[in-house]
Amino acid sequence: MRVEIWSDIACPWCYIGKARFEKGLAAFAHRDEIEVVHRSFELDPRAPKGVTGPVVEMLAKKYGRTVDEARGMEEHVAAAARAEGLAYVTEGRDNGSTFDIHRLLHLAAAHGRRDALLDLAYRANFAEERSVFDPEVLIALAVEAGLDEAEARAVLADGTAYADEVRADEREAAELGANSVPFFVLDRRFGVSGGQPAEVFTRALEQAWQGRELVAETPAGEACDPDGACAVPQA
Template identity: 80%
Template sequence: MRVEIWSDIACPWCYIGKARFAKGLAGFAHRDEVEVVFRSFELDPHGAKGVTSPVEEMIARKYGRTLDEARAMEEHVAATAHAEGLEYRTAGRDHGNTFDIHRLLHLAAARGRQEELLDLTFRAHFGEERSVFDREVLAGLAVEAGLDEDEARAVLADDSAYAGQVRADEREAAELGANAVPFFVLDRRYGISGGQPAEVFTRALEQAWAGREVEEPSAGAEACEPDGACAVPQV
């Protein structure tokens, strides 16, 4: 069975949803026969490259909230992440264009190190004091993930490298009707949107494996939509 996951590094629910999916997969009897592939989806594709802003300021501006309200929203998301065993810092993070990250993830996929780089990038962005919008930081993460440093730097320096693969992923997402991430597709037959609870993923995997129609989750889960709009707790 193949599971494809469309996500963006800037999306907190992709970070949380990936952890929940991993727990759901761990509870699936045939987990060793599941291939997981990560696909590109930019939440803010029109954002200027190299330009960043503090996450809290972005949230306040986008949702018409005060900075204090934006901080409270981030605290609620952090509590959800912590409940999944994830690190999540609410202050000092920045927001920016993720195209370079997606291009580098495609290089990592070609070298068999995609999930390693994705995990490191998520952790750096949400849990550590490192900006993943800095190419020097990205080059360092690539080396940590087991990629060749010179090759990673060459990809980052060439804006066309793996650009076609990123755009192909995004076109496929649109064709499949994905309008928010994370978006999970099982064997190109069933789609699940949002960072659902782990048991939802386990049940979906079991149903798909048995050739049965995958039940729609009873309620939607938090997700992020294009142009950076993410589900945020009401505070």
């Protein structure tokens, strides 16, 4: 059975949701028979390349909050991440276009290294003081994931390389009705939206495996919408 996951490196709930899904998958009896495929989704496809800004200021603008309130929102998300055993840096992170990251992830997929690069990119963006919007950081991450440096540089230098693949993923997400990420599609029949708890993913996998409808009353998990705004737990 195939599970497809639409996500964006800029989305903290995608970072958290990936960890929760993997815990849910680990508890699933048929986990060795599940193929996981990661798909591209840009929270802000209109973001200009090469232009970055502080995440905290972006959150303040999106939510109409003060910078101090935005910092508090980041702390709440950080607490959710840390509860899953994930490191999370709340200060000094950048925000910008993720298109090149997605193109490089498609290159990694062609070499069977997408999951490795995705984990490294999440870690760099959320847990380390490394900007994934810096091309040299992206190259270093690609090499760490096992990609050839010259090939990775060639992809970043050619703005059309894997661009069609990124856009195709995004069109498919729209066709499936995904209006926030992370978005999980199980066996092309069932959808799970948001960074749900691990047990929700386990139950969804079990139900999809048996061909049943997913539980209708399951609430949407925390997610990030196409405007770049991310739902956060409130104090």
